Amino acid sequence: MKIYLDTANLAEIREAARWGILSGVTTNPSLMAREAGAGFEDTIRTIAGLVDGPISAETVSEDADGMVREGVEYAAWHSNVIIKVPATTAGLEAVARLGRRGIRCNVTLIFNANQALMAALAGAFVVSPFIGRLDDISQDGMELIREIAAVFEQDPDIRTQILAASIRHPRHVIESALAGAHIATCPFGVLEKGMRHPLTDSGNAAFLADWRAREAAMALAAAAGH
Ligand code: G3P
Secondary structure (H helix, E strand, O other), X not given: OEEEEEOOXXXXXXXXXXXXXXXXXXXXXXXXXXXXXXXXHHHHHHHHHHOOOOEEEEOOOOOHHHHHHHHHHHHOOOOOEEEEEEOOHHHHHHHHHHHHOOOOEEEEEEXXXXXXXXXXXXXXXXXXXXXXXXXXXXOOHHHHHHHHHHHHHHOOOOOOEEEEEOOOOHHHHHHHHHHOOOEEEEOHHHHHHHOOOHHHHHHHHHHHHHHHHHHHHHHHHHHOOO
């Protein structure tokens, strides 16, 4: 299971990259809209310099011609750029056409296994099932990951990876891995929460207190001439 960061915020990417856990980054138009004043090309180029792995850049055209035009442009920014297109029939056509030019695609906004299967058959590099948004409407996001994994497993020609997206909490990451996802793309806060445990904090505090008490006792003994 690989972890990507789901953000266009450079400070978050720099921080998580320092932890040594990142295999890639996903952005989308909503995440870009949160970074006031940041240029899209500059942001993607900067991310590609920070993280050595796939960086998803999403198209905003509604037809295949526009998606292909944007995809060709974005892919020229860096060899790690992956073109994100929506799970629509226009998106499928864009995946097929970009694939013929050697450009890799992430088919996003996947909410059922048919969308994932067709994206894979069109040649998608990754598919992004949105598990949190399914959970939000009382559907089982994790069941979708399991279904896609089983369908992909059944056809040895499918090499498309499953990227669990719309991750809302740390259990989503582990459950996605167990359900067969290859990658989870996480908001920064989910990664931070995933590393937190009260027993780690209390255990660490106890170790440090014991160490300091030992040092103090040794200093006292040294001062007393023992
Ligand atoms: O990158 C797309 C996806 O992860 C969006 O998540 O939280 O907006 O449903 P969310």
